[in-house]
Amino acid sequence: MRGMEIKTYCRELADRAQVAGRAMARTAGVARAAALREVAQRLQEDSAAIIAANAKDLQTGRDAGLSAAMLDRLKLDEKRIGSMADSVRQIADQPDPVGEVIHGCIRPNGLRLQKVRVPIGVVLIIYESRPNVTSDAAALCVKSGNAAILRGGKEAAHSNAAIAACVRGGLQDAGLNPDAVQVVEVADRAVVGELLKLEGKIDLAIPRGGESLIRAVVEQAHIPVIKHYAGNCHVYVDSWADDEMALNICVNAKTQRPGVCNAAETFLFHRDAAQRGLLRRVCDELAKRKVEVRGDAETCRLFPGAKPATEQDWVTEYLDLIVAVKVVGGVDEAIEHVNRYGSKHTDAIVTRDFAAAERFTAEVDSANVFVNCSTRFSDGGEYGLGAEIGISTDKLHARGPMGAADLTTYKWVAYGNGQLRS
Amino acid sequence: MRGMEIKTYCRELADRAQVAGRAMARTAGVARAAALREVAQRLQEDSAAIIAANAKDLQTGRDAGLSAAMLDRLKLDEKRIGSMADSVRQIADQPDPVGEVIHGCIRPNGLRLQKVRVPIGVVLIIYESRPNVTSDAAALCVKSGNAAILRGGKEAAHSNAAIAACVRGGLQDAGLNPDAVQVVEVADRAVVGELLKLEGKIDLAIPRGGESLIRAVVEQAHIPVIKHYAGNCHVYVDSWADDEMALNICVNAKTQRPGVCNAAETFLFHRDAAQRGLLRRVCDELAKRKVEVRGDAETCRLFPGAKPATEQDWVTEYLDLIVAVKVVGGVDEAIEHVNRYGSKHTDAIVTRDFAAAERFTAEVDSANVFVNCSTRFSDGGEYGLGAEIGISTDKLHARGPMGAADLTTYKWVAYGNGQLRS
Numbered sequence: 001m002r003g004m005e006i007k008t009y010c011r012e013l014a015d016r017a018q019v020a021g022r023a024m025a026r027t028a029g030v031a032r033a034a035a036l037r038e039v040a041q042r043l044q045e046d047s048a049a050i051i052a053a054n055a056k057d058l059q060t061g062r063d064a065g066l067s068a069a070m071l072d073r074l075k076l077d078e079k080r081i082g083s084m085a086d087s088v089r090q091i092a093d094q095p096d097p098v099g100e101v102i103h104g105c106i107r108p109n110g111l112r113l114q115k116v117r118v119p120i121g122v123v124l125i126i127y128e129s130r131p132n133v134t135s136d137a138a139a140l141c142v143k144s145g146n147a148a149i150l151r152g153g154k155e156a157a158h159s160n161a162a163i164a165a166c167v168r169g170g171l172q173d174a175g176l177n178p179d180a181v182q183v184v185e186v187a188d189r190a191v192v193g194e195l196l197k198l199e200g201k202i203d204l205a206i207p208r209g210g211e212s213l214i215r216a217v218v219e220q221a222h223i224p225v226i227k228h229y230a231g232n233c234h235v236y237v238d239s240w241a242d243d244e245m246a247l248n249i250c251v252n253a254k255t256q257r258p259g260v261c262n263a264a265e266t267f268l269f270h271r272d273a274a275q276r277g278l279l280r281r282v283c284d285e286l287a288k289r290k291v292e293v294r295g296d297a298e299t300c301r302l303f304p305g306a307k308p309a310t311e312q313d314w315v316t317e318y319l320d321l322i323v324a325v326k327v328v329g330g331v332d333e334a335i336e337h338v339n340r341y342g343s344k345h346t347d348a349i350v351t352r353d354f355a356a357a358e359r360f361t362a363e364v365d366s367a368n369v370f371v372n373c374s375t376r377f378s379d380g381g382e383y384g385l386g387a388e389i390g391i392s393t394d395k396l397h398a399r400g401p402m403g404a405a406d407l408t409t410y411k412w413v414a415y416g417n418g419q420l421r422s
Numbered sequence: 423m424r425g426m427e428i429k430t431y432c433r434e435l436a437d438r439a440q441v442a443g444r445a446m447a448r449t450a451g452v453a454r455a456a457a458l459r460e461v462a463q464r465l466q467e468d469s470a471a472i473i474a475a476n477a478k479d480l481q482t483g484r485d486a487g488l489s490a491a492m493l494d495r496l497k498l499d500e501k502r503i504g505s506m507a508d509s510v511r512q513i514a515d516q517p518d519p520v521g522e523v524i525h526g527c528i529r530p531n532g533l534r535l536q537k538v539r540v541p542i543g544v545v546l547i548i549y550e551s552r553p554n555v556t557s558d559a560a561a562l563c564v565k566s567g568n569a570a571i572l573r574g575g576k577e578a579a580h581s582n583a584a585i586a587a588c589v590r591g592g593l594q595d596a597g598l599n600p601d602a603v604q605v606v607e608v609a610d611r612a613v614v615g616e617l618l619k620l621e622g623k624i625d626l627a628i629p630r631g632g633e634s635l636i637r638a639v640v641e642q643a644h645i646p647v648i649k650h651y652a653g654n655c656h657v658y659v660d661s662w663a664d665d666e667m668a669l670n671i672c673v674n675a676k677t678q679r680p681g682v683c684n685a686a687e688t689f690l691f692h693r694d695a696a697q698r699g700l701l702r703r704v705c706d707e708l709a710k711r712k713v714e715v716r717g718d719a720e721t722c723r724l725f726p727g728a729k730p731a732t733e734q735d736w737v738t739e740y741l742d743l744i745v746a747v748k749v750v751g752g753v754d755e756a757i758e759h760v761n762r763y764g765s766k767h768t769d770a771i772v773t774r775d776f777a778a779a780e781r782f783t784a785e786v787d788s789a790n791v792f793v794n795c796s797t798r799f800s801d802g803g804e805y806g807l808g809a810e811i812g813i814s815t816d817k818l819h820a821r822g823p824m825g826a827a828d829l830t831t832y833k834w835v836a837y838g839n840g841q842l843r844s
Contacts, residue, residue: 105806107806121787203817362447366833370837376843377838384527384535396819399833400834412791415779421674
């Protein structure tokens with residue numbers, strides 16, 4: 001496609017989305033939920049076709065030398081398609097966010113004022129290999145009365161097209177405009193740049209993927225972007241931590257699924273906890289599980305298996321079996337470290353000390369701040385939001401895991417009987 | 423100041439703001455409210471000093487040939503300072519937005535999850551001539567536990583410095599960090615550009631002023647900006663409008679204060695309403711009040727005093743005694759016109775028809791949609807928000823008039839007893 005063709009393609013895509021978005025905004029919540037149940041059923045009924053399409057992507061991926069991990073993320077089977085359908089059904093079952101009166105009052109002049117939740121309009125989602133994002137993102141956009149433009153990775157093109165066919169078919173069956181969910185079918189990267197410039201036609205972009213993808217989107221965008229940068233998550237083990245609990249939380253936060261954003265990357269130990277043998281015990285357990293420990297000088301003394309950490313280690317999101325460990329003087333130093341080196345994603349304290357828990361939750365400036373549990377819980381599903389459209393490390397509009405309600409805005413509606421301003 | 427000095431100046435300003443912002447986030451609501459009452463008292467006690475400082479600005483303004491309207495906006499007297507102090511007291515009296523639990527539940531695994539309102543951090547406000555913005559913006563930022571960096575117009579430099587001295591004095595008296603409110607004292611425009619680049623130090627920029635100021639801020643900013651573009655507001659007079667009410671609303675919306683963003687710029691008349699003489703009656707009344715009418719062909723036939731409108735008139739925010747008038751076939755065409763040409767600010771319908779009111783409020787995609795009242799009511803004060811930090815025509819984070827709560831974000835706090843993810 002040449003430049004002009006890409007421009008036209010994008011504009012037409014966005015125009016169709018805008019028309020569909022306006023229609024979606026007028027639909028009843030029950031109609032959107034019914035459409036999603038149709039979508040879920042189609043996903044299961046058409047699973048053979050989805051698996052066949054996925055097989056093509058997998059073959060292309062193998063030919064292109066994708067890693068085993070990448071191929072695993074790409075792969076769909078009956079079970080994974082079943083979870084995708086379940087997720088769509090869960091989203092369908094949630095309360096309708098549209099039309100909620102967030103605030104309402106009668107003003108002294110008799111004006112009846114209401115702040116009413118409404119869809120944002122047209123949402124562009126840009127993501128990488130996992131094809132389940134196609135059904136999750138589509139379902140969340142439909143649930144919230146928006147139109148979605150989905151731009152998945154080219155390595156999942158056939159899978160995404162097959163999933164999108166189920167989604168659009170489900171919308172159509174339920175009498176909704178199928179253009180409420182459109183998949184970008186042109187692989188050319190210029191399409192993304194062009195879509196990101198369509199201020200006034202596309203209301204929001206949500207990139208899901210690695211930091212380089214997100215930075216590229218932010219740099220090109222003329223439309224608002226909700227970002228998810230790094231997940232450099234911390235666990236601070238306080239002097240008053242329960243040793244057993246601290247051990248379990250550290251191991252779970254680091255090793256239960258190390259490749260995801262809410263896995264822990266740095267452990268901070270209160271000096272007392274470190275010196276009573278807890279640091280050693282945790283590091284021994286991690287080493288058993290093939291985790292490489294990179295520690296400050298004190299950690300290296302207490303756990304000789306540690307490699308010395310550099311300044312770079314405190315800011316690194318390893319997404320791997322590596323952890324940075326540091327000994328701190330107390331909750332003040334822990335808070336200071338987290339706010340300085342962290343990524344404002346998810347940070348946890350393990351303590352029995354009420355005052356330390358209060359300080360940590362109040363003063364750590366992160367989207368998710370936990371007491372006595374694994375960092376792995378910062379997740380839309382775990383928060384009861386159904387599937388998540390992403391996790392925001394921004395502070396504006398939405399912070400942390402984002403569900404359907406985060407794809408809404410509001411309008412102020414006032415009902416009067418001839419009020420004039422004097 | 424040279425480039426390096428400006429960079430250093432801005433960085434130090436932002437660093438002080440960040441320290442103050444962290445301290446503010448830890449303060450009790452009562453302490454912030456008490457500080458604001460001190461500020462209000464100082465504004466009144468120091469009114470002579472403020473008026474003296476303002477006299478210098480007025481003199482400089484007259485020497486520079488500022489228009490009478492500009493000089494009027496700049497001018498402070500006892501009465502205006504009294505209103506500024508009242509406004510600060512009203513903000514002090516509002517409920518504390520910080521710490522509000524927006525949502526809370528216990529998850530099936532026993533995690534006690536809460537979504538808690540917290541300050542955004544450091545807010546940069548860039549504004550033009552009116553010095554009352556200095557106390558309003560400072561008070562809203564203090565109320566919401568943020569640190570403010572205020573950059574007013576250079577024509578109000580002495581006035582703003584005198585007002586800021588009261589604010590900082592009040593903070594200090596109440597035991598809060600005075601750096602929670604800092605005024606940029608360097609007139610060089612490069613300072614704004616530099617501040618807008620301080621991602622990670624400044625969390626939000628709010629420009630208040632004309633469209634060119636706002637576009638310039640958006641173009642330079644690496645930090646989030648909440649925008650307020652044009653206020654091209656409409657009144658649609660339906661066939662079922664009460665004639666008397668329609669007349670009064672049109673006159674009020676256009677003439678009560680034509681230079682502000684929520685004044686009406688276009689009237690749409692249902693053909694039936696136009697043909698029964700209502701268009702003529704409204705236009706006659708406007709003409710009496712020196713309003714120039716620019717109409718479509720039908721309007722020009724019904725009101726011979728009208729000049730023919732061009733396509734440009736439908737998109738223009740006159741901010742003046744000019745109005746564009748068009749005859750439409752019904753509520754559909756009215757909605758279509760507003761969504762096509764409007765600026766998503768404030769649009770009103772005058773009707774007794776319930777269904778038309780429902781359609782208009784549901785389908786007009788604007789921040790404020792009114793039934794049977796003047797567009798002039800879209801205002802933080804009128805909505806009960808106290809003074810407003812601005813009116814957002816964006817859809818994300820905040821829409822319409824913004825009060826103290828709109829200067830907050832939230833964090834997710836989870837309290838557990840050792841929960842692990844499996």
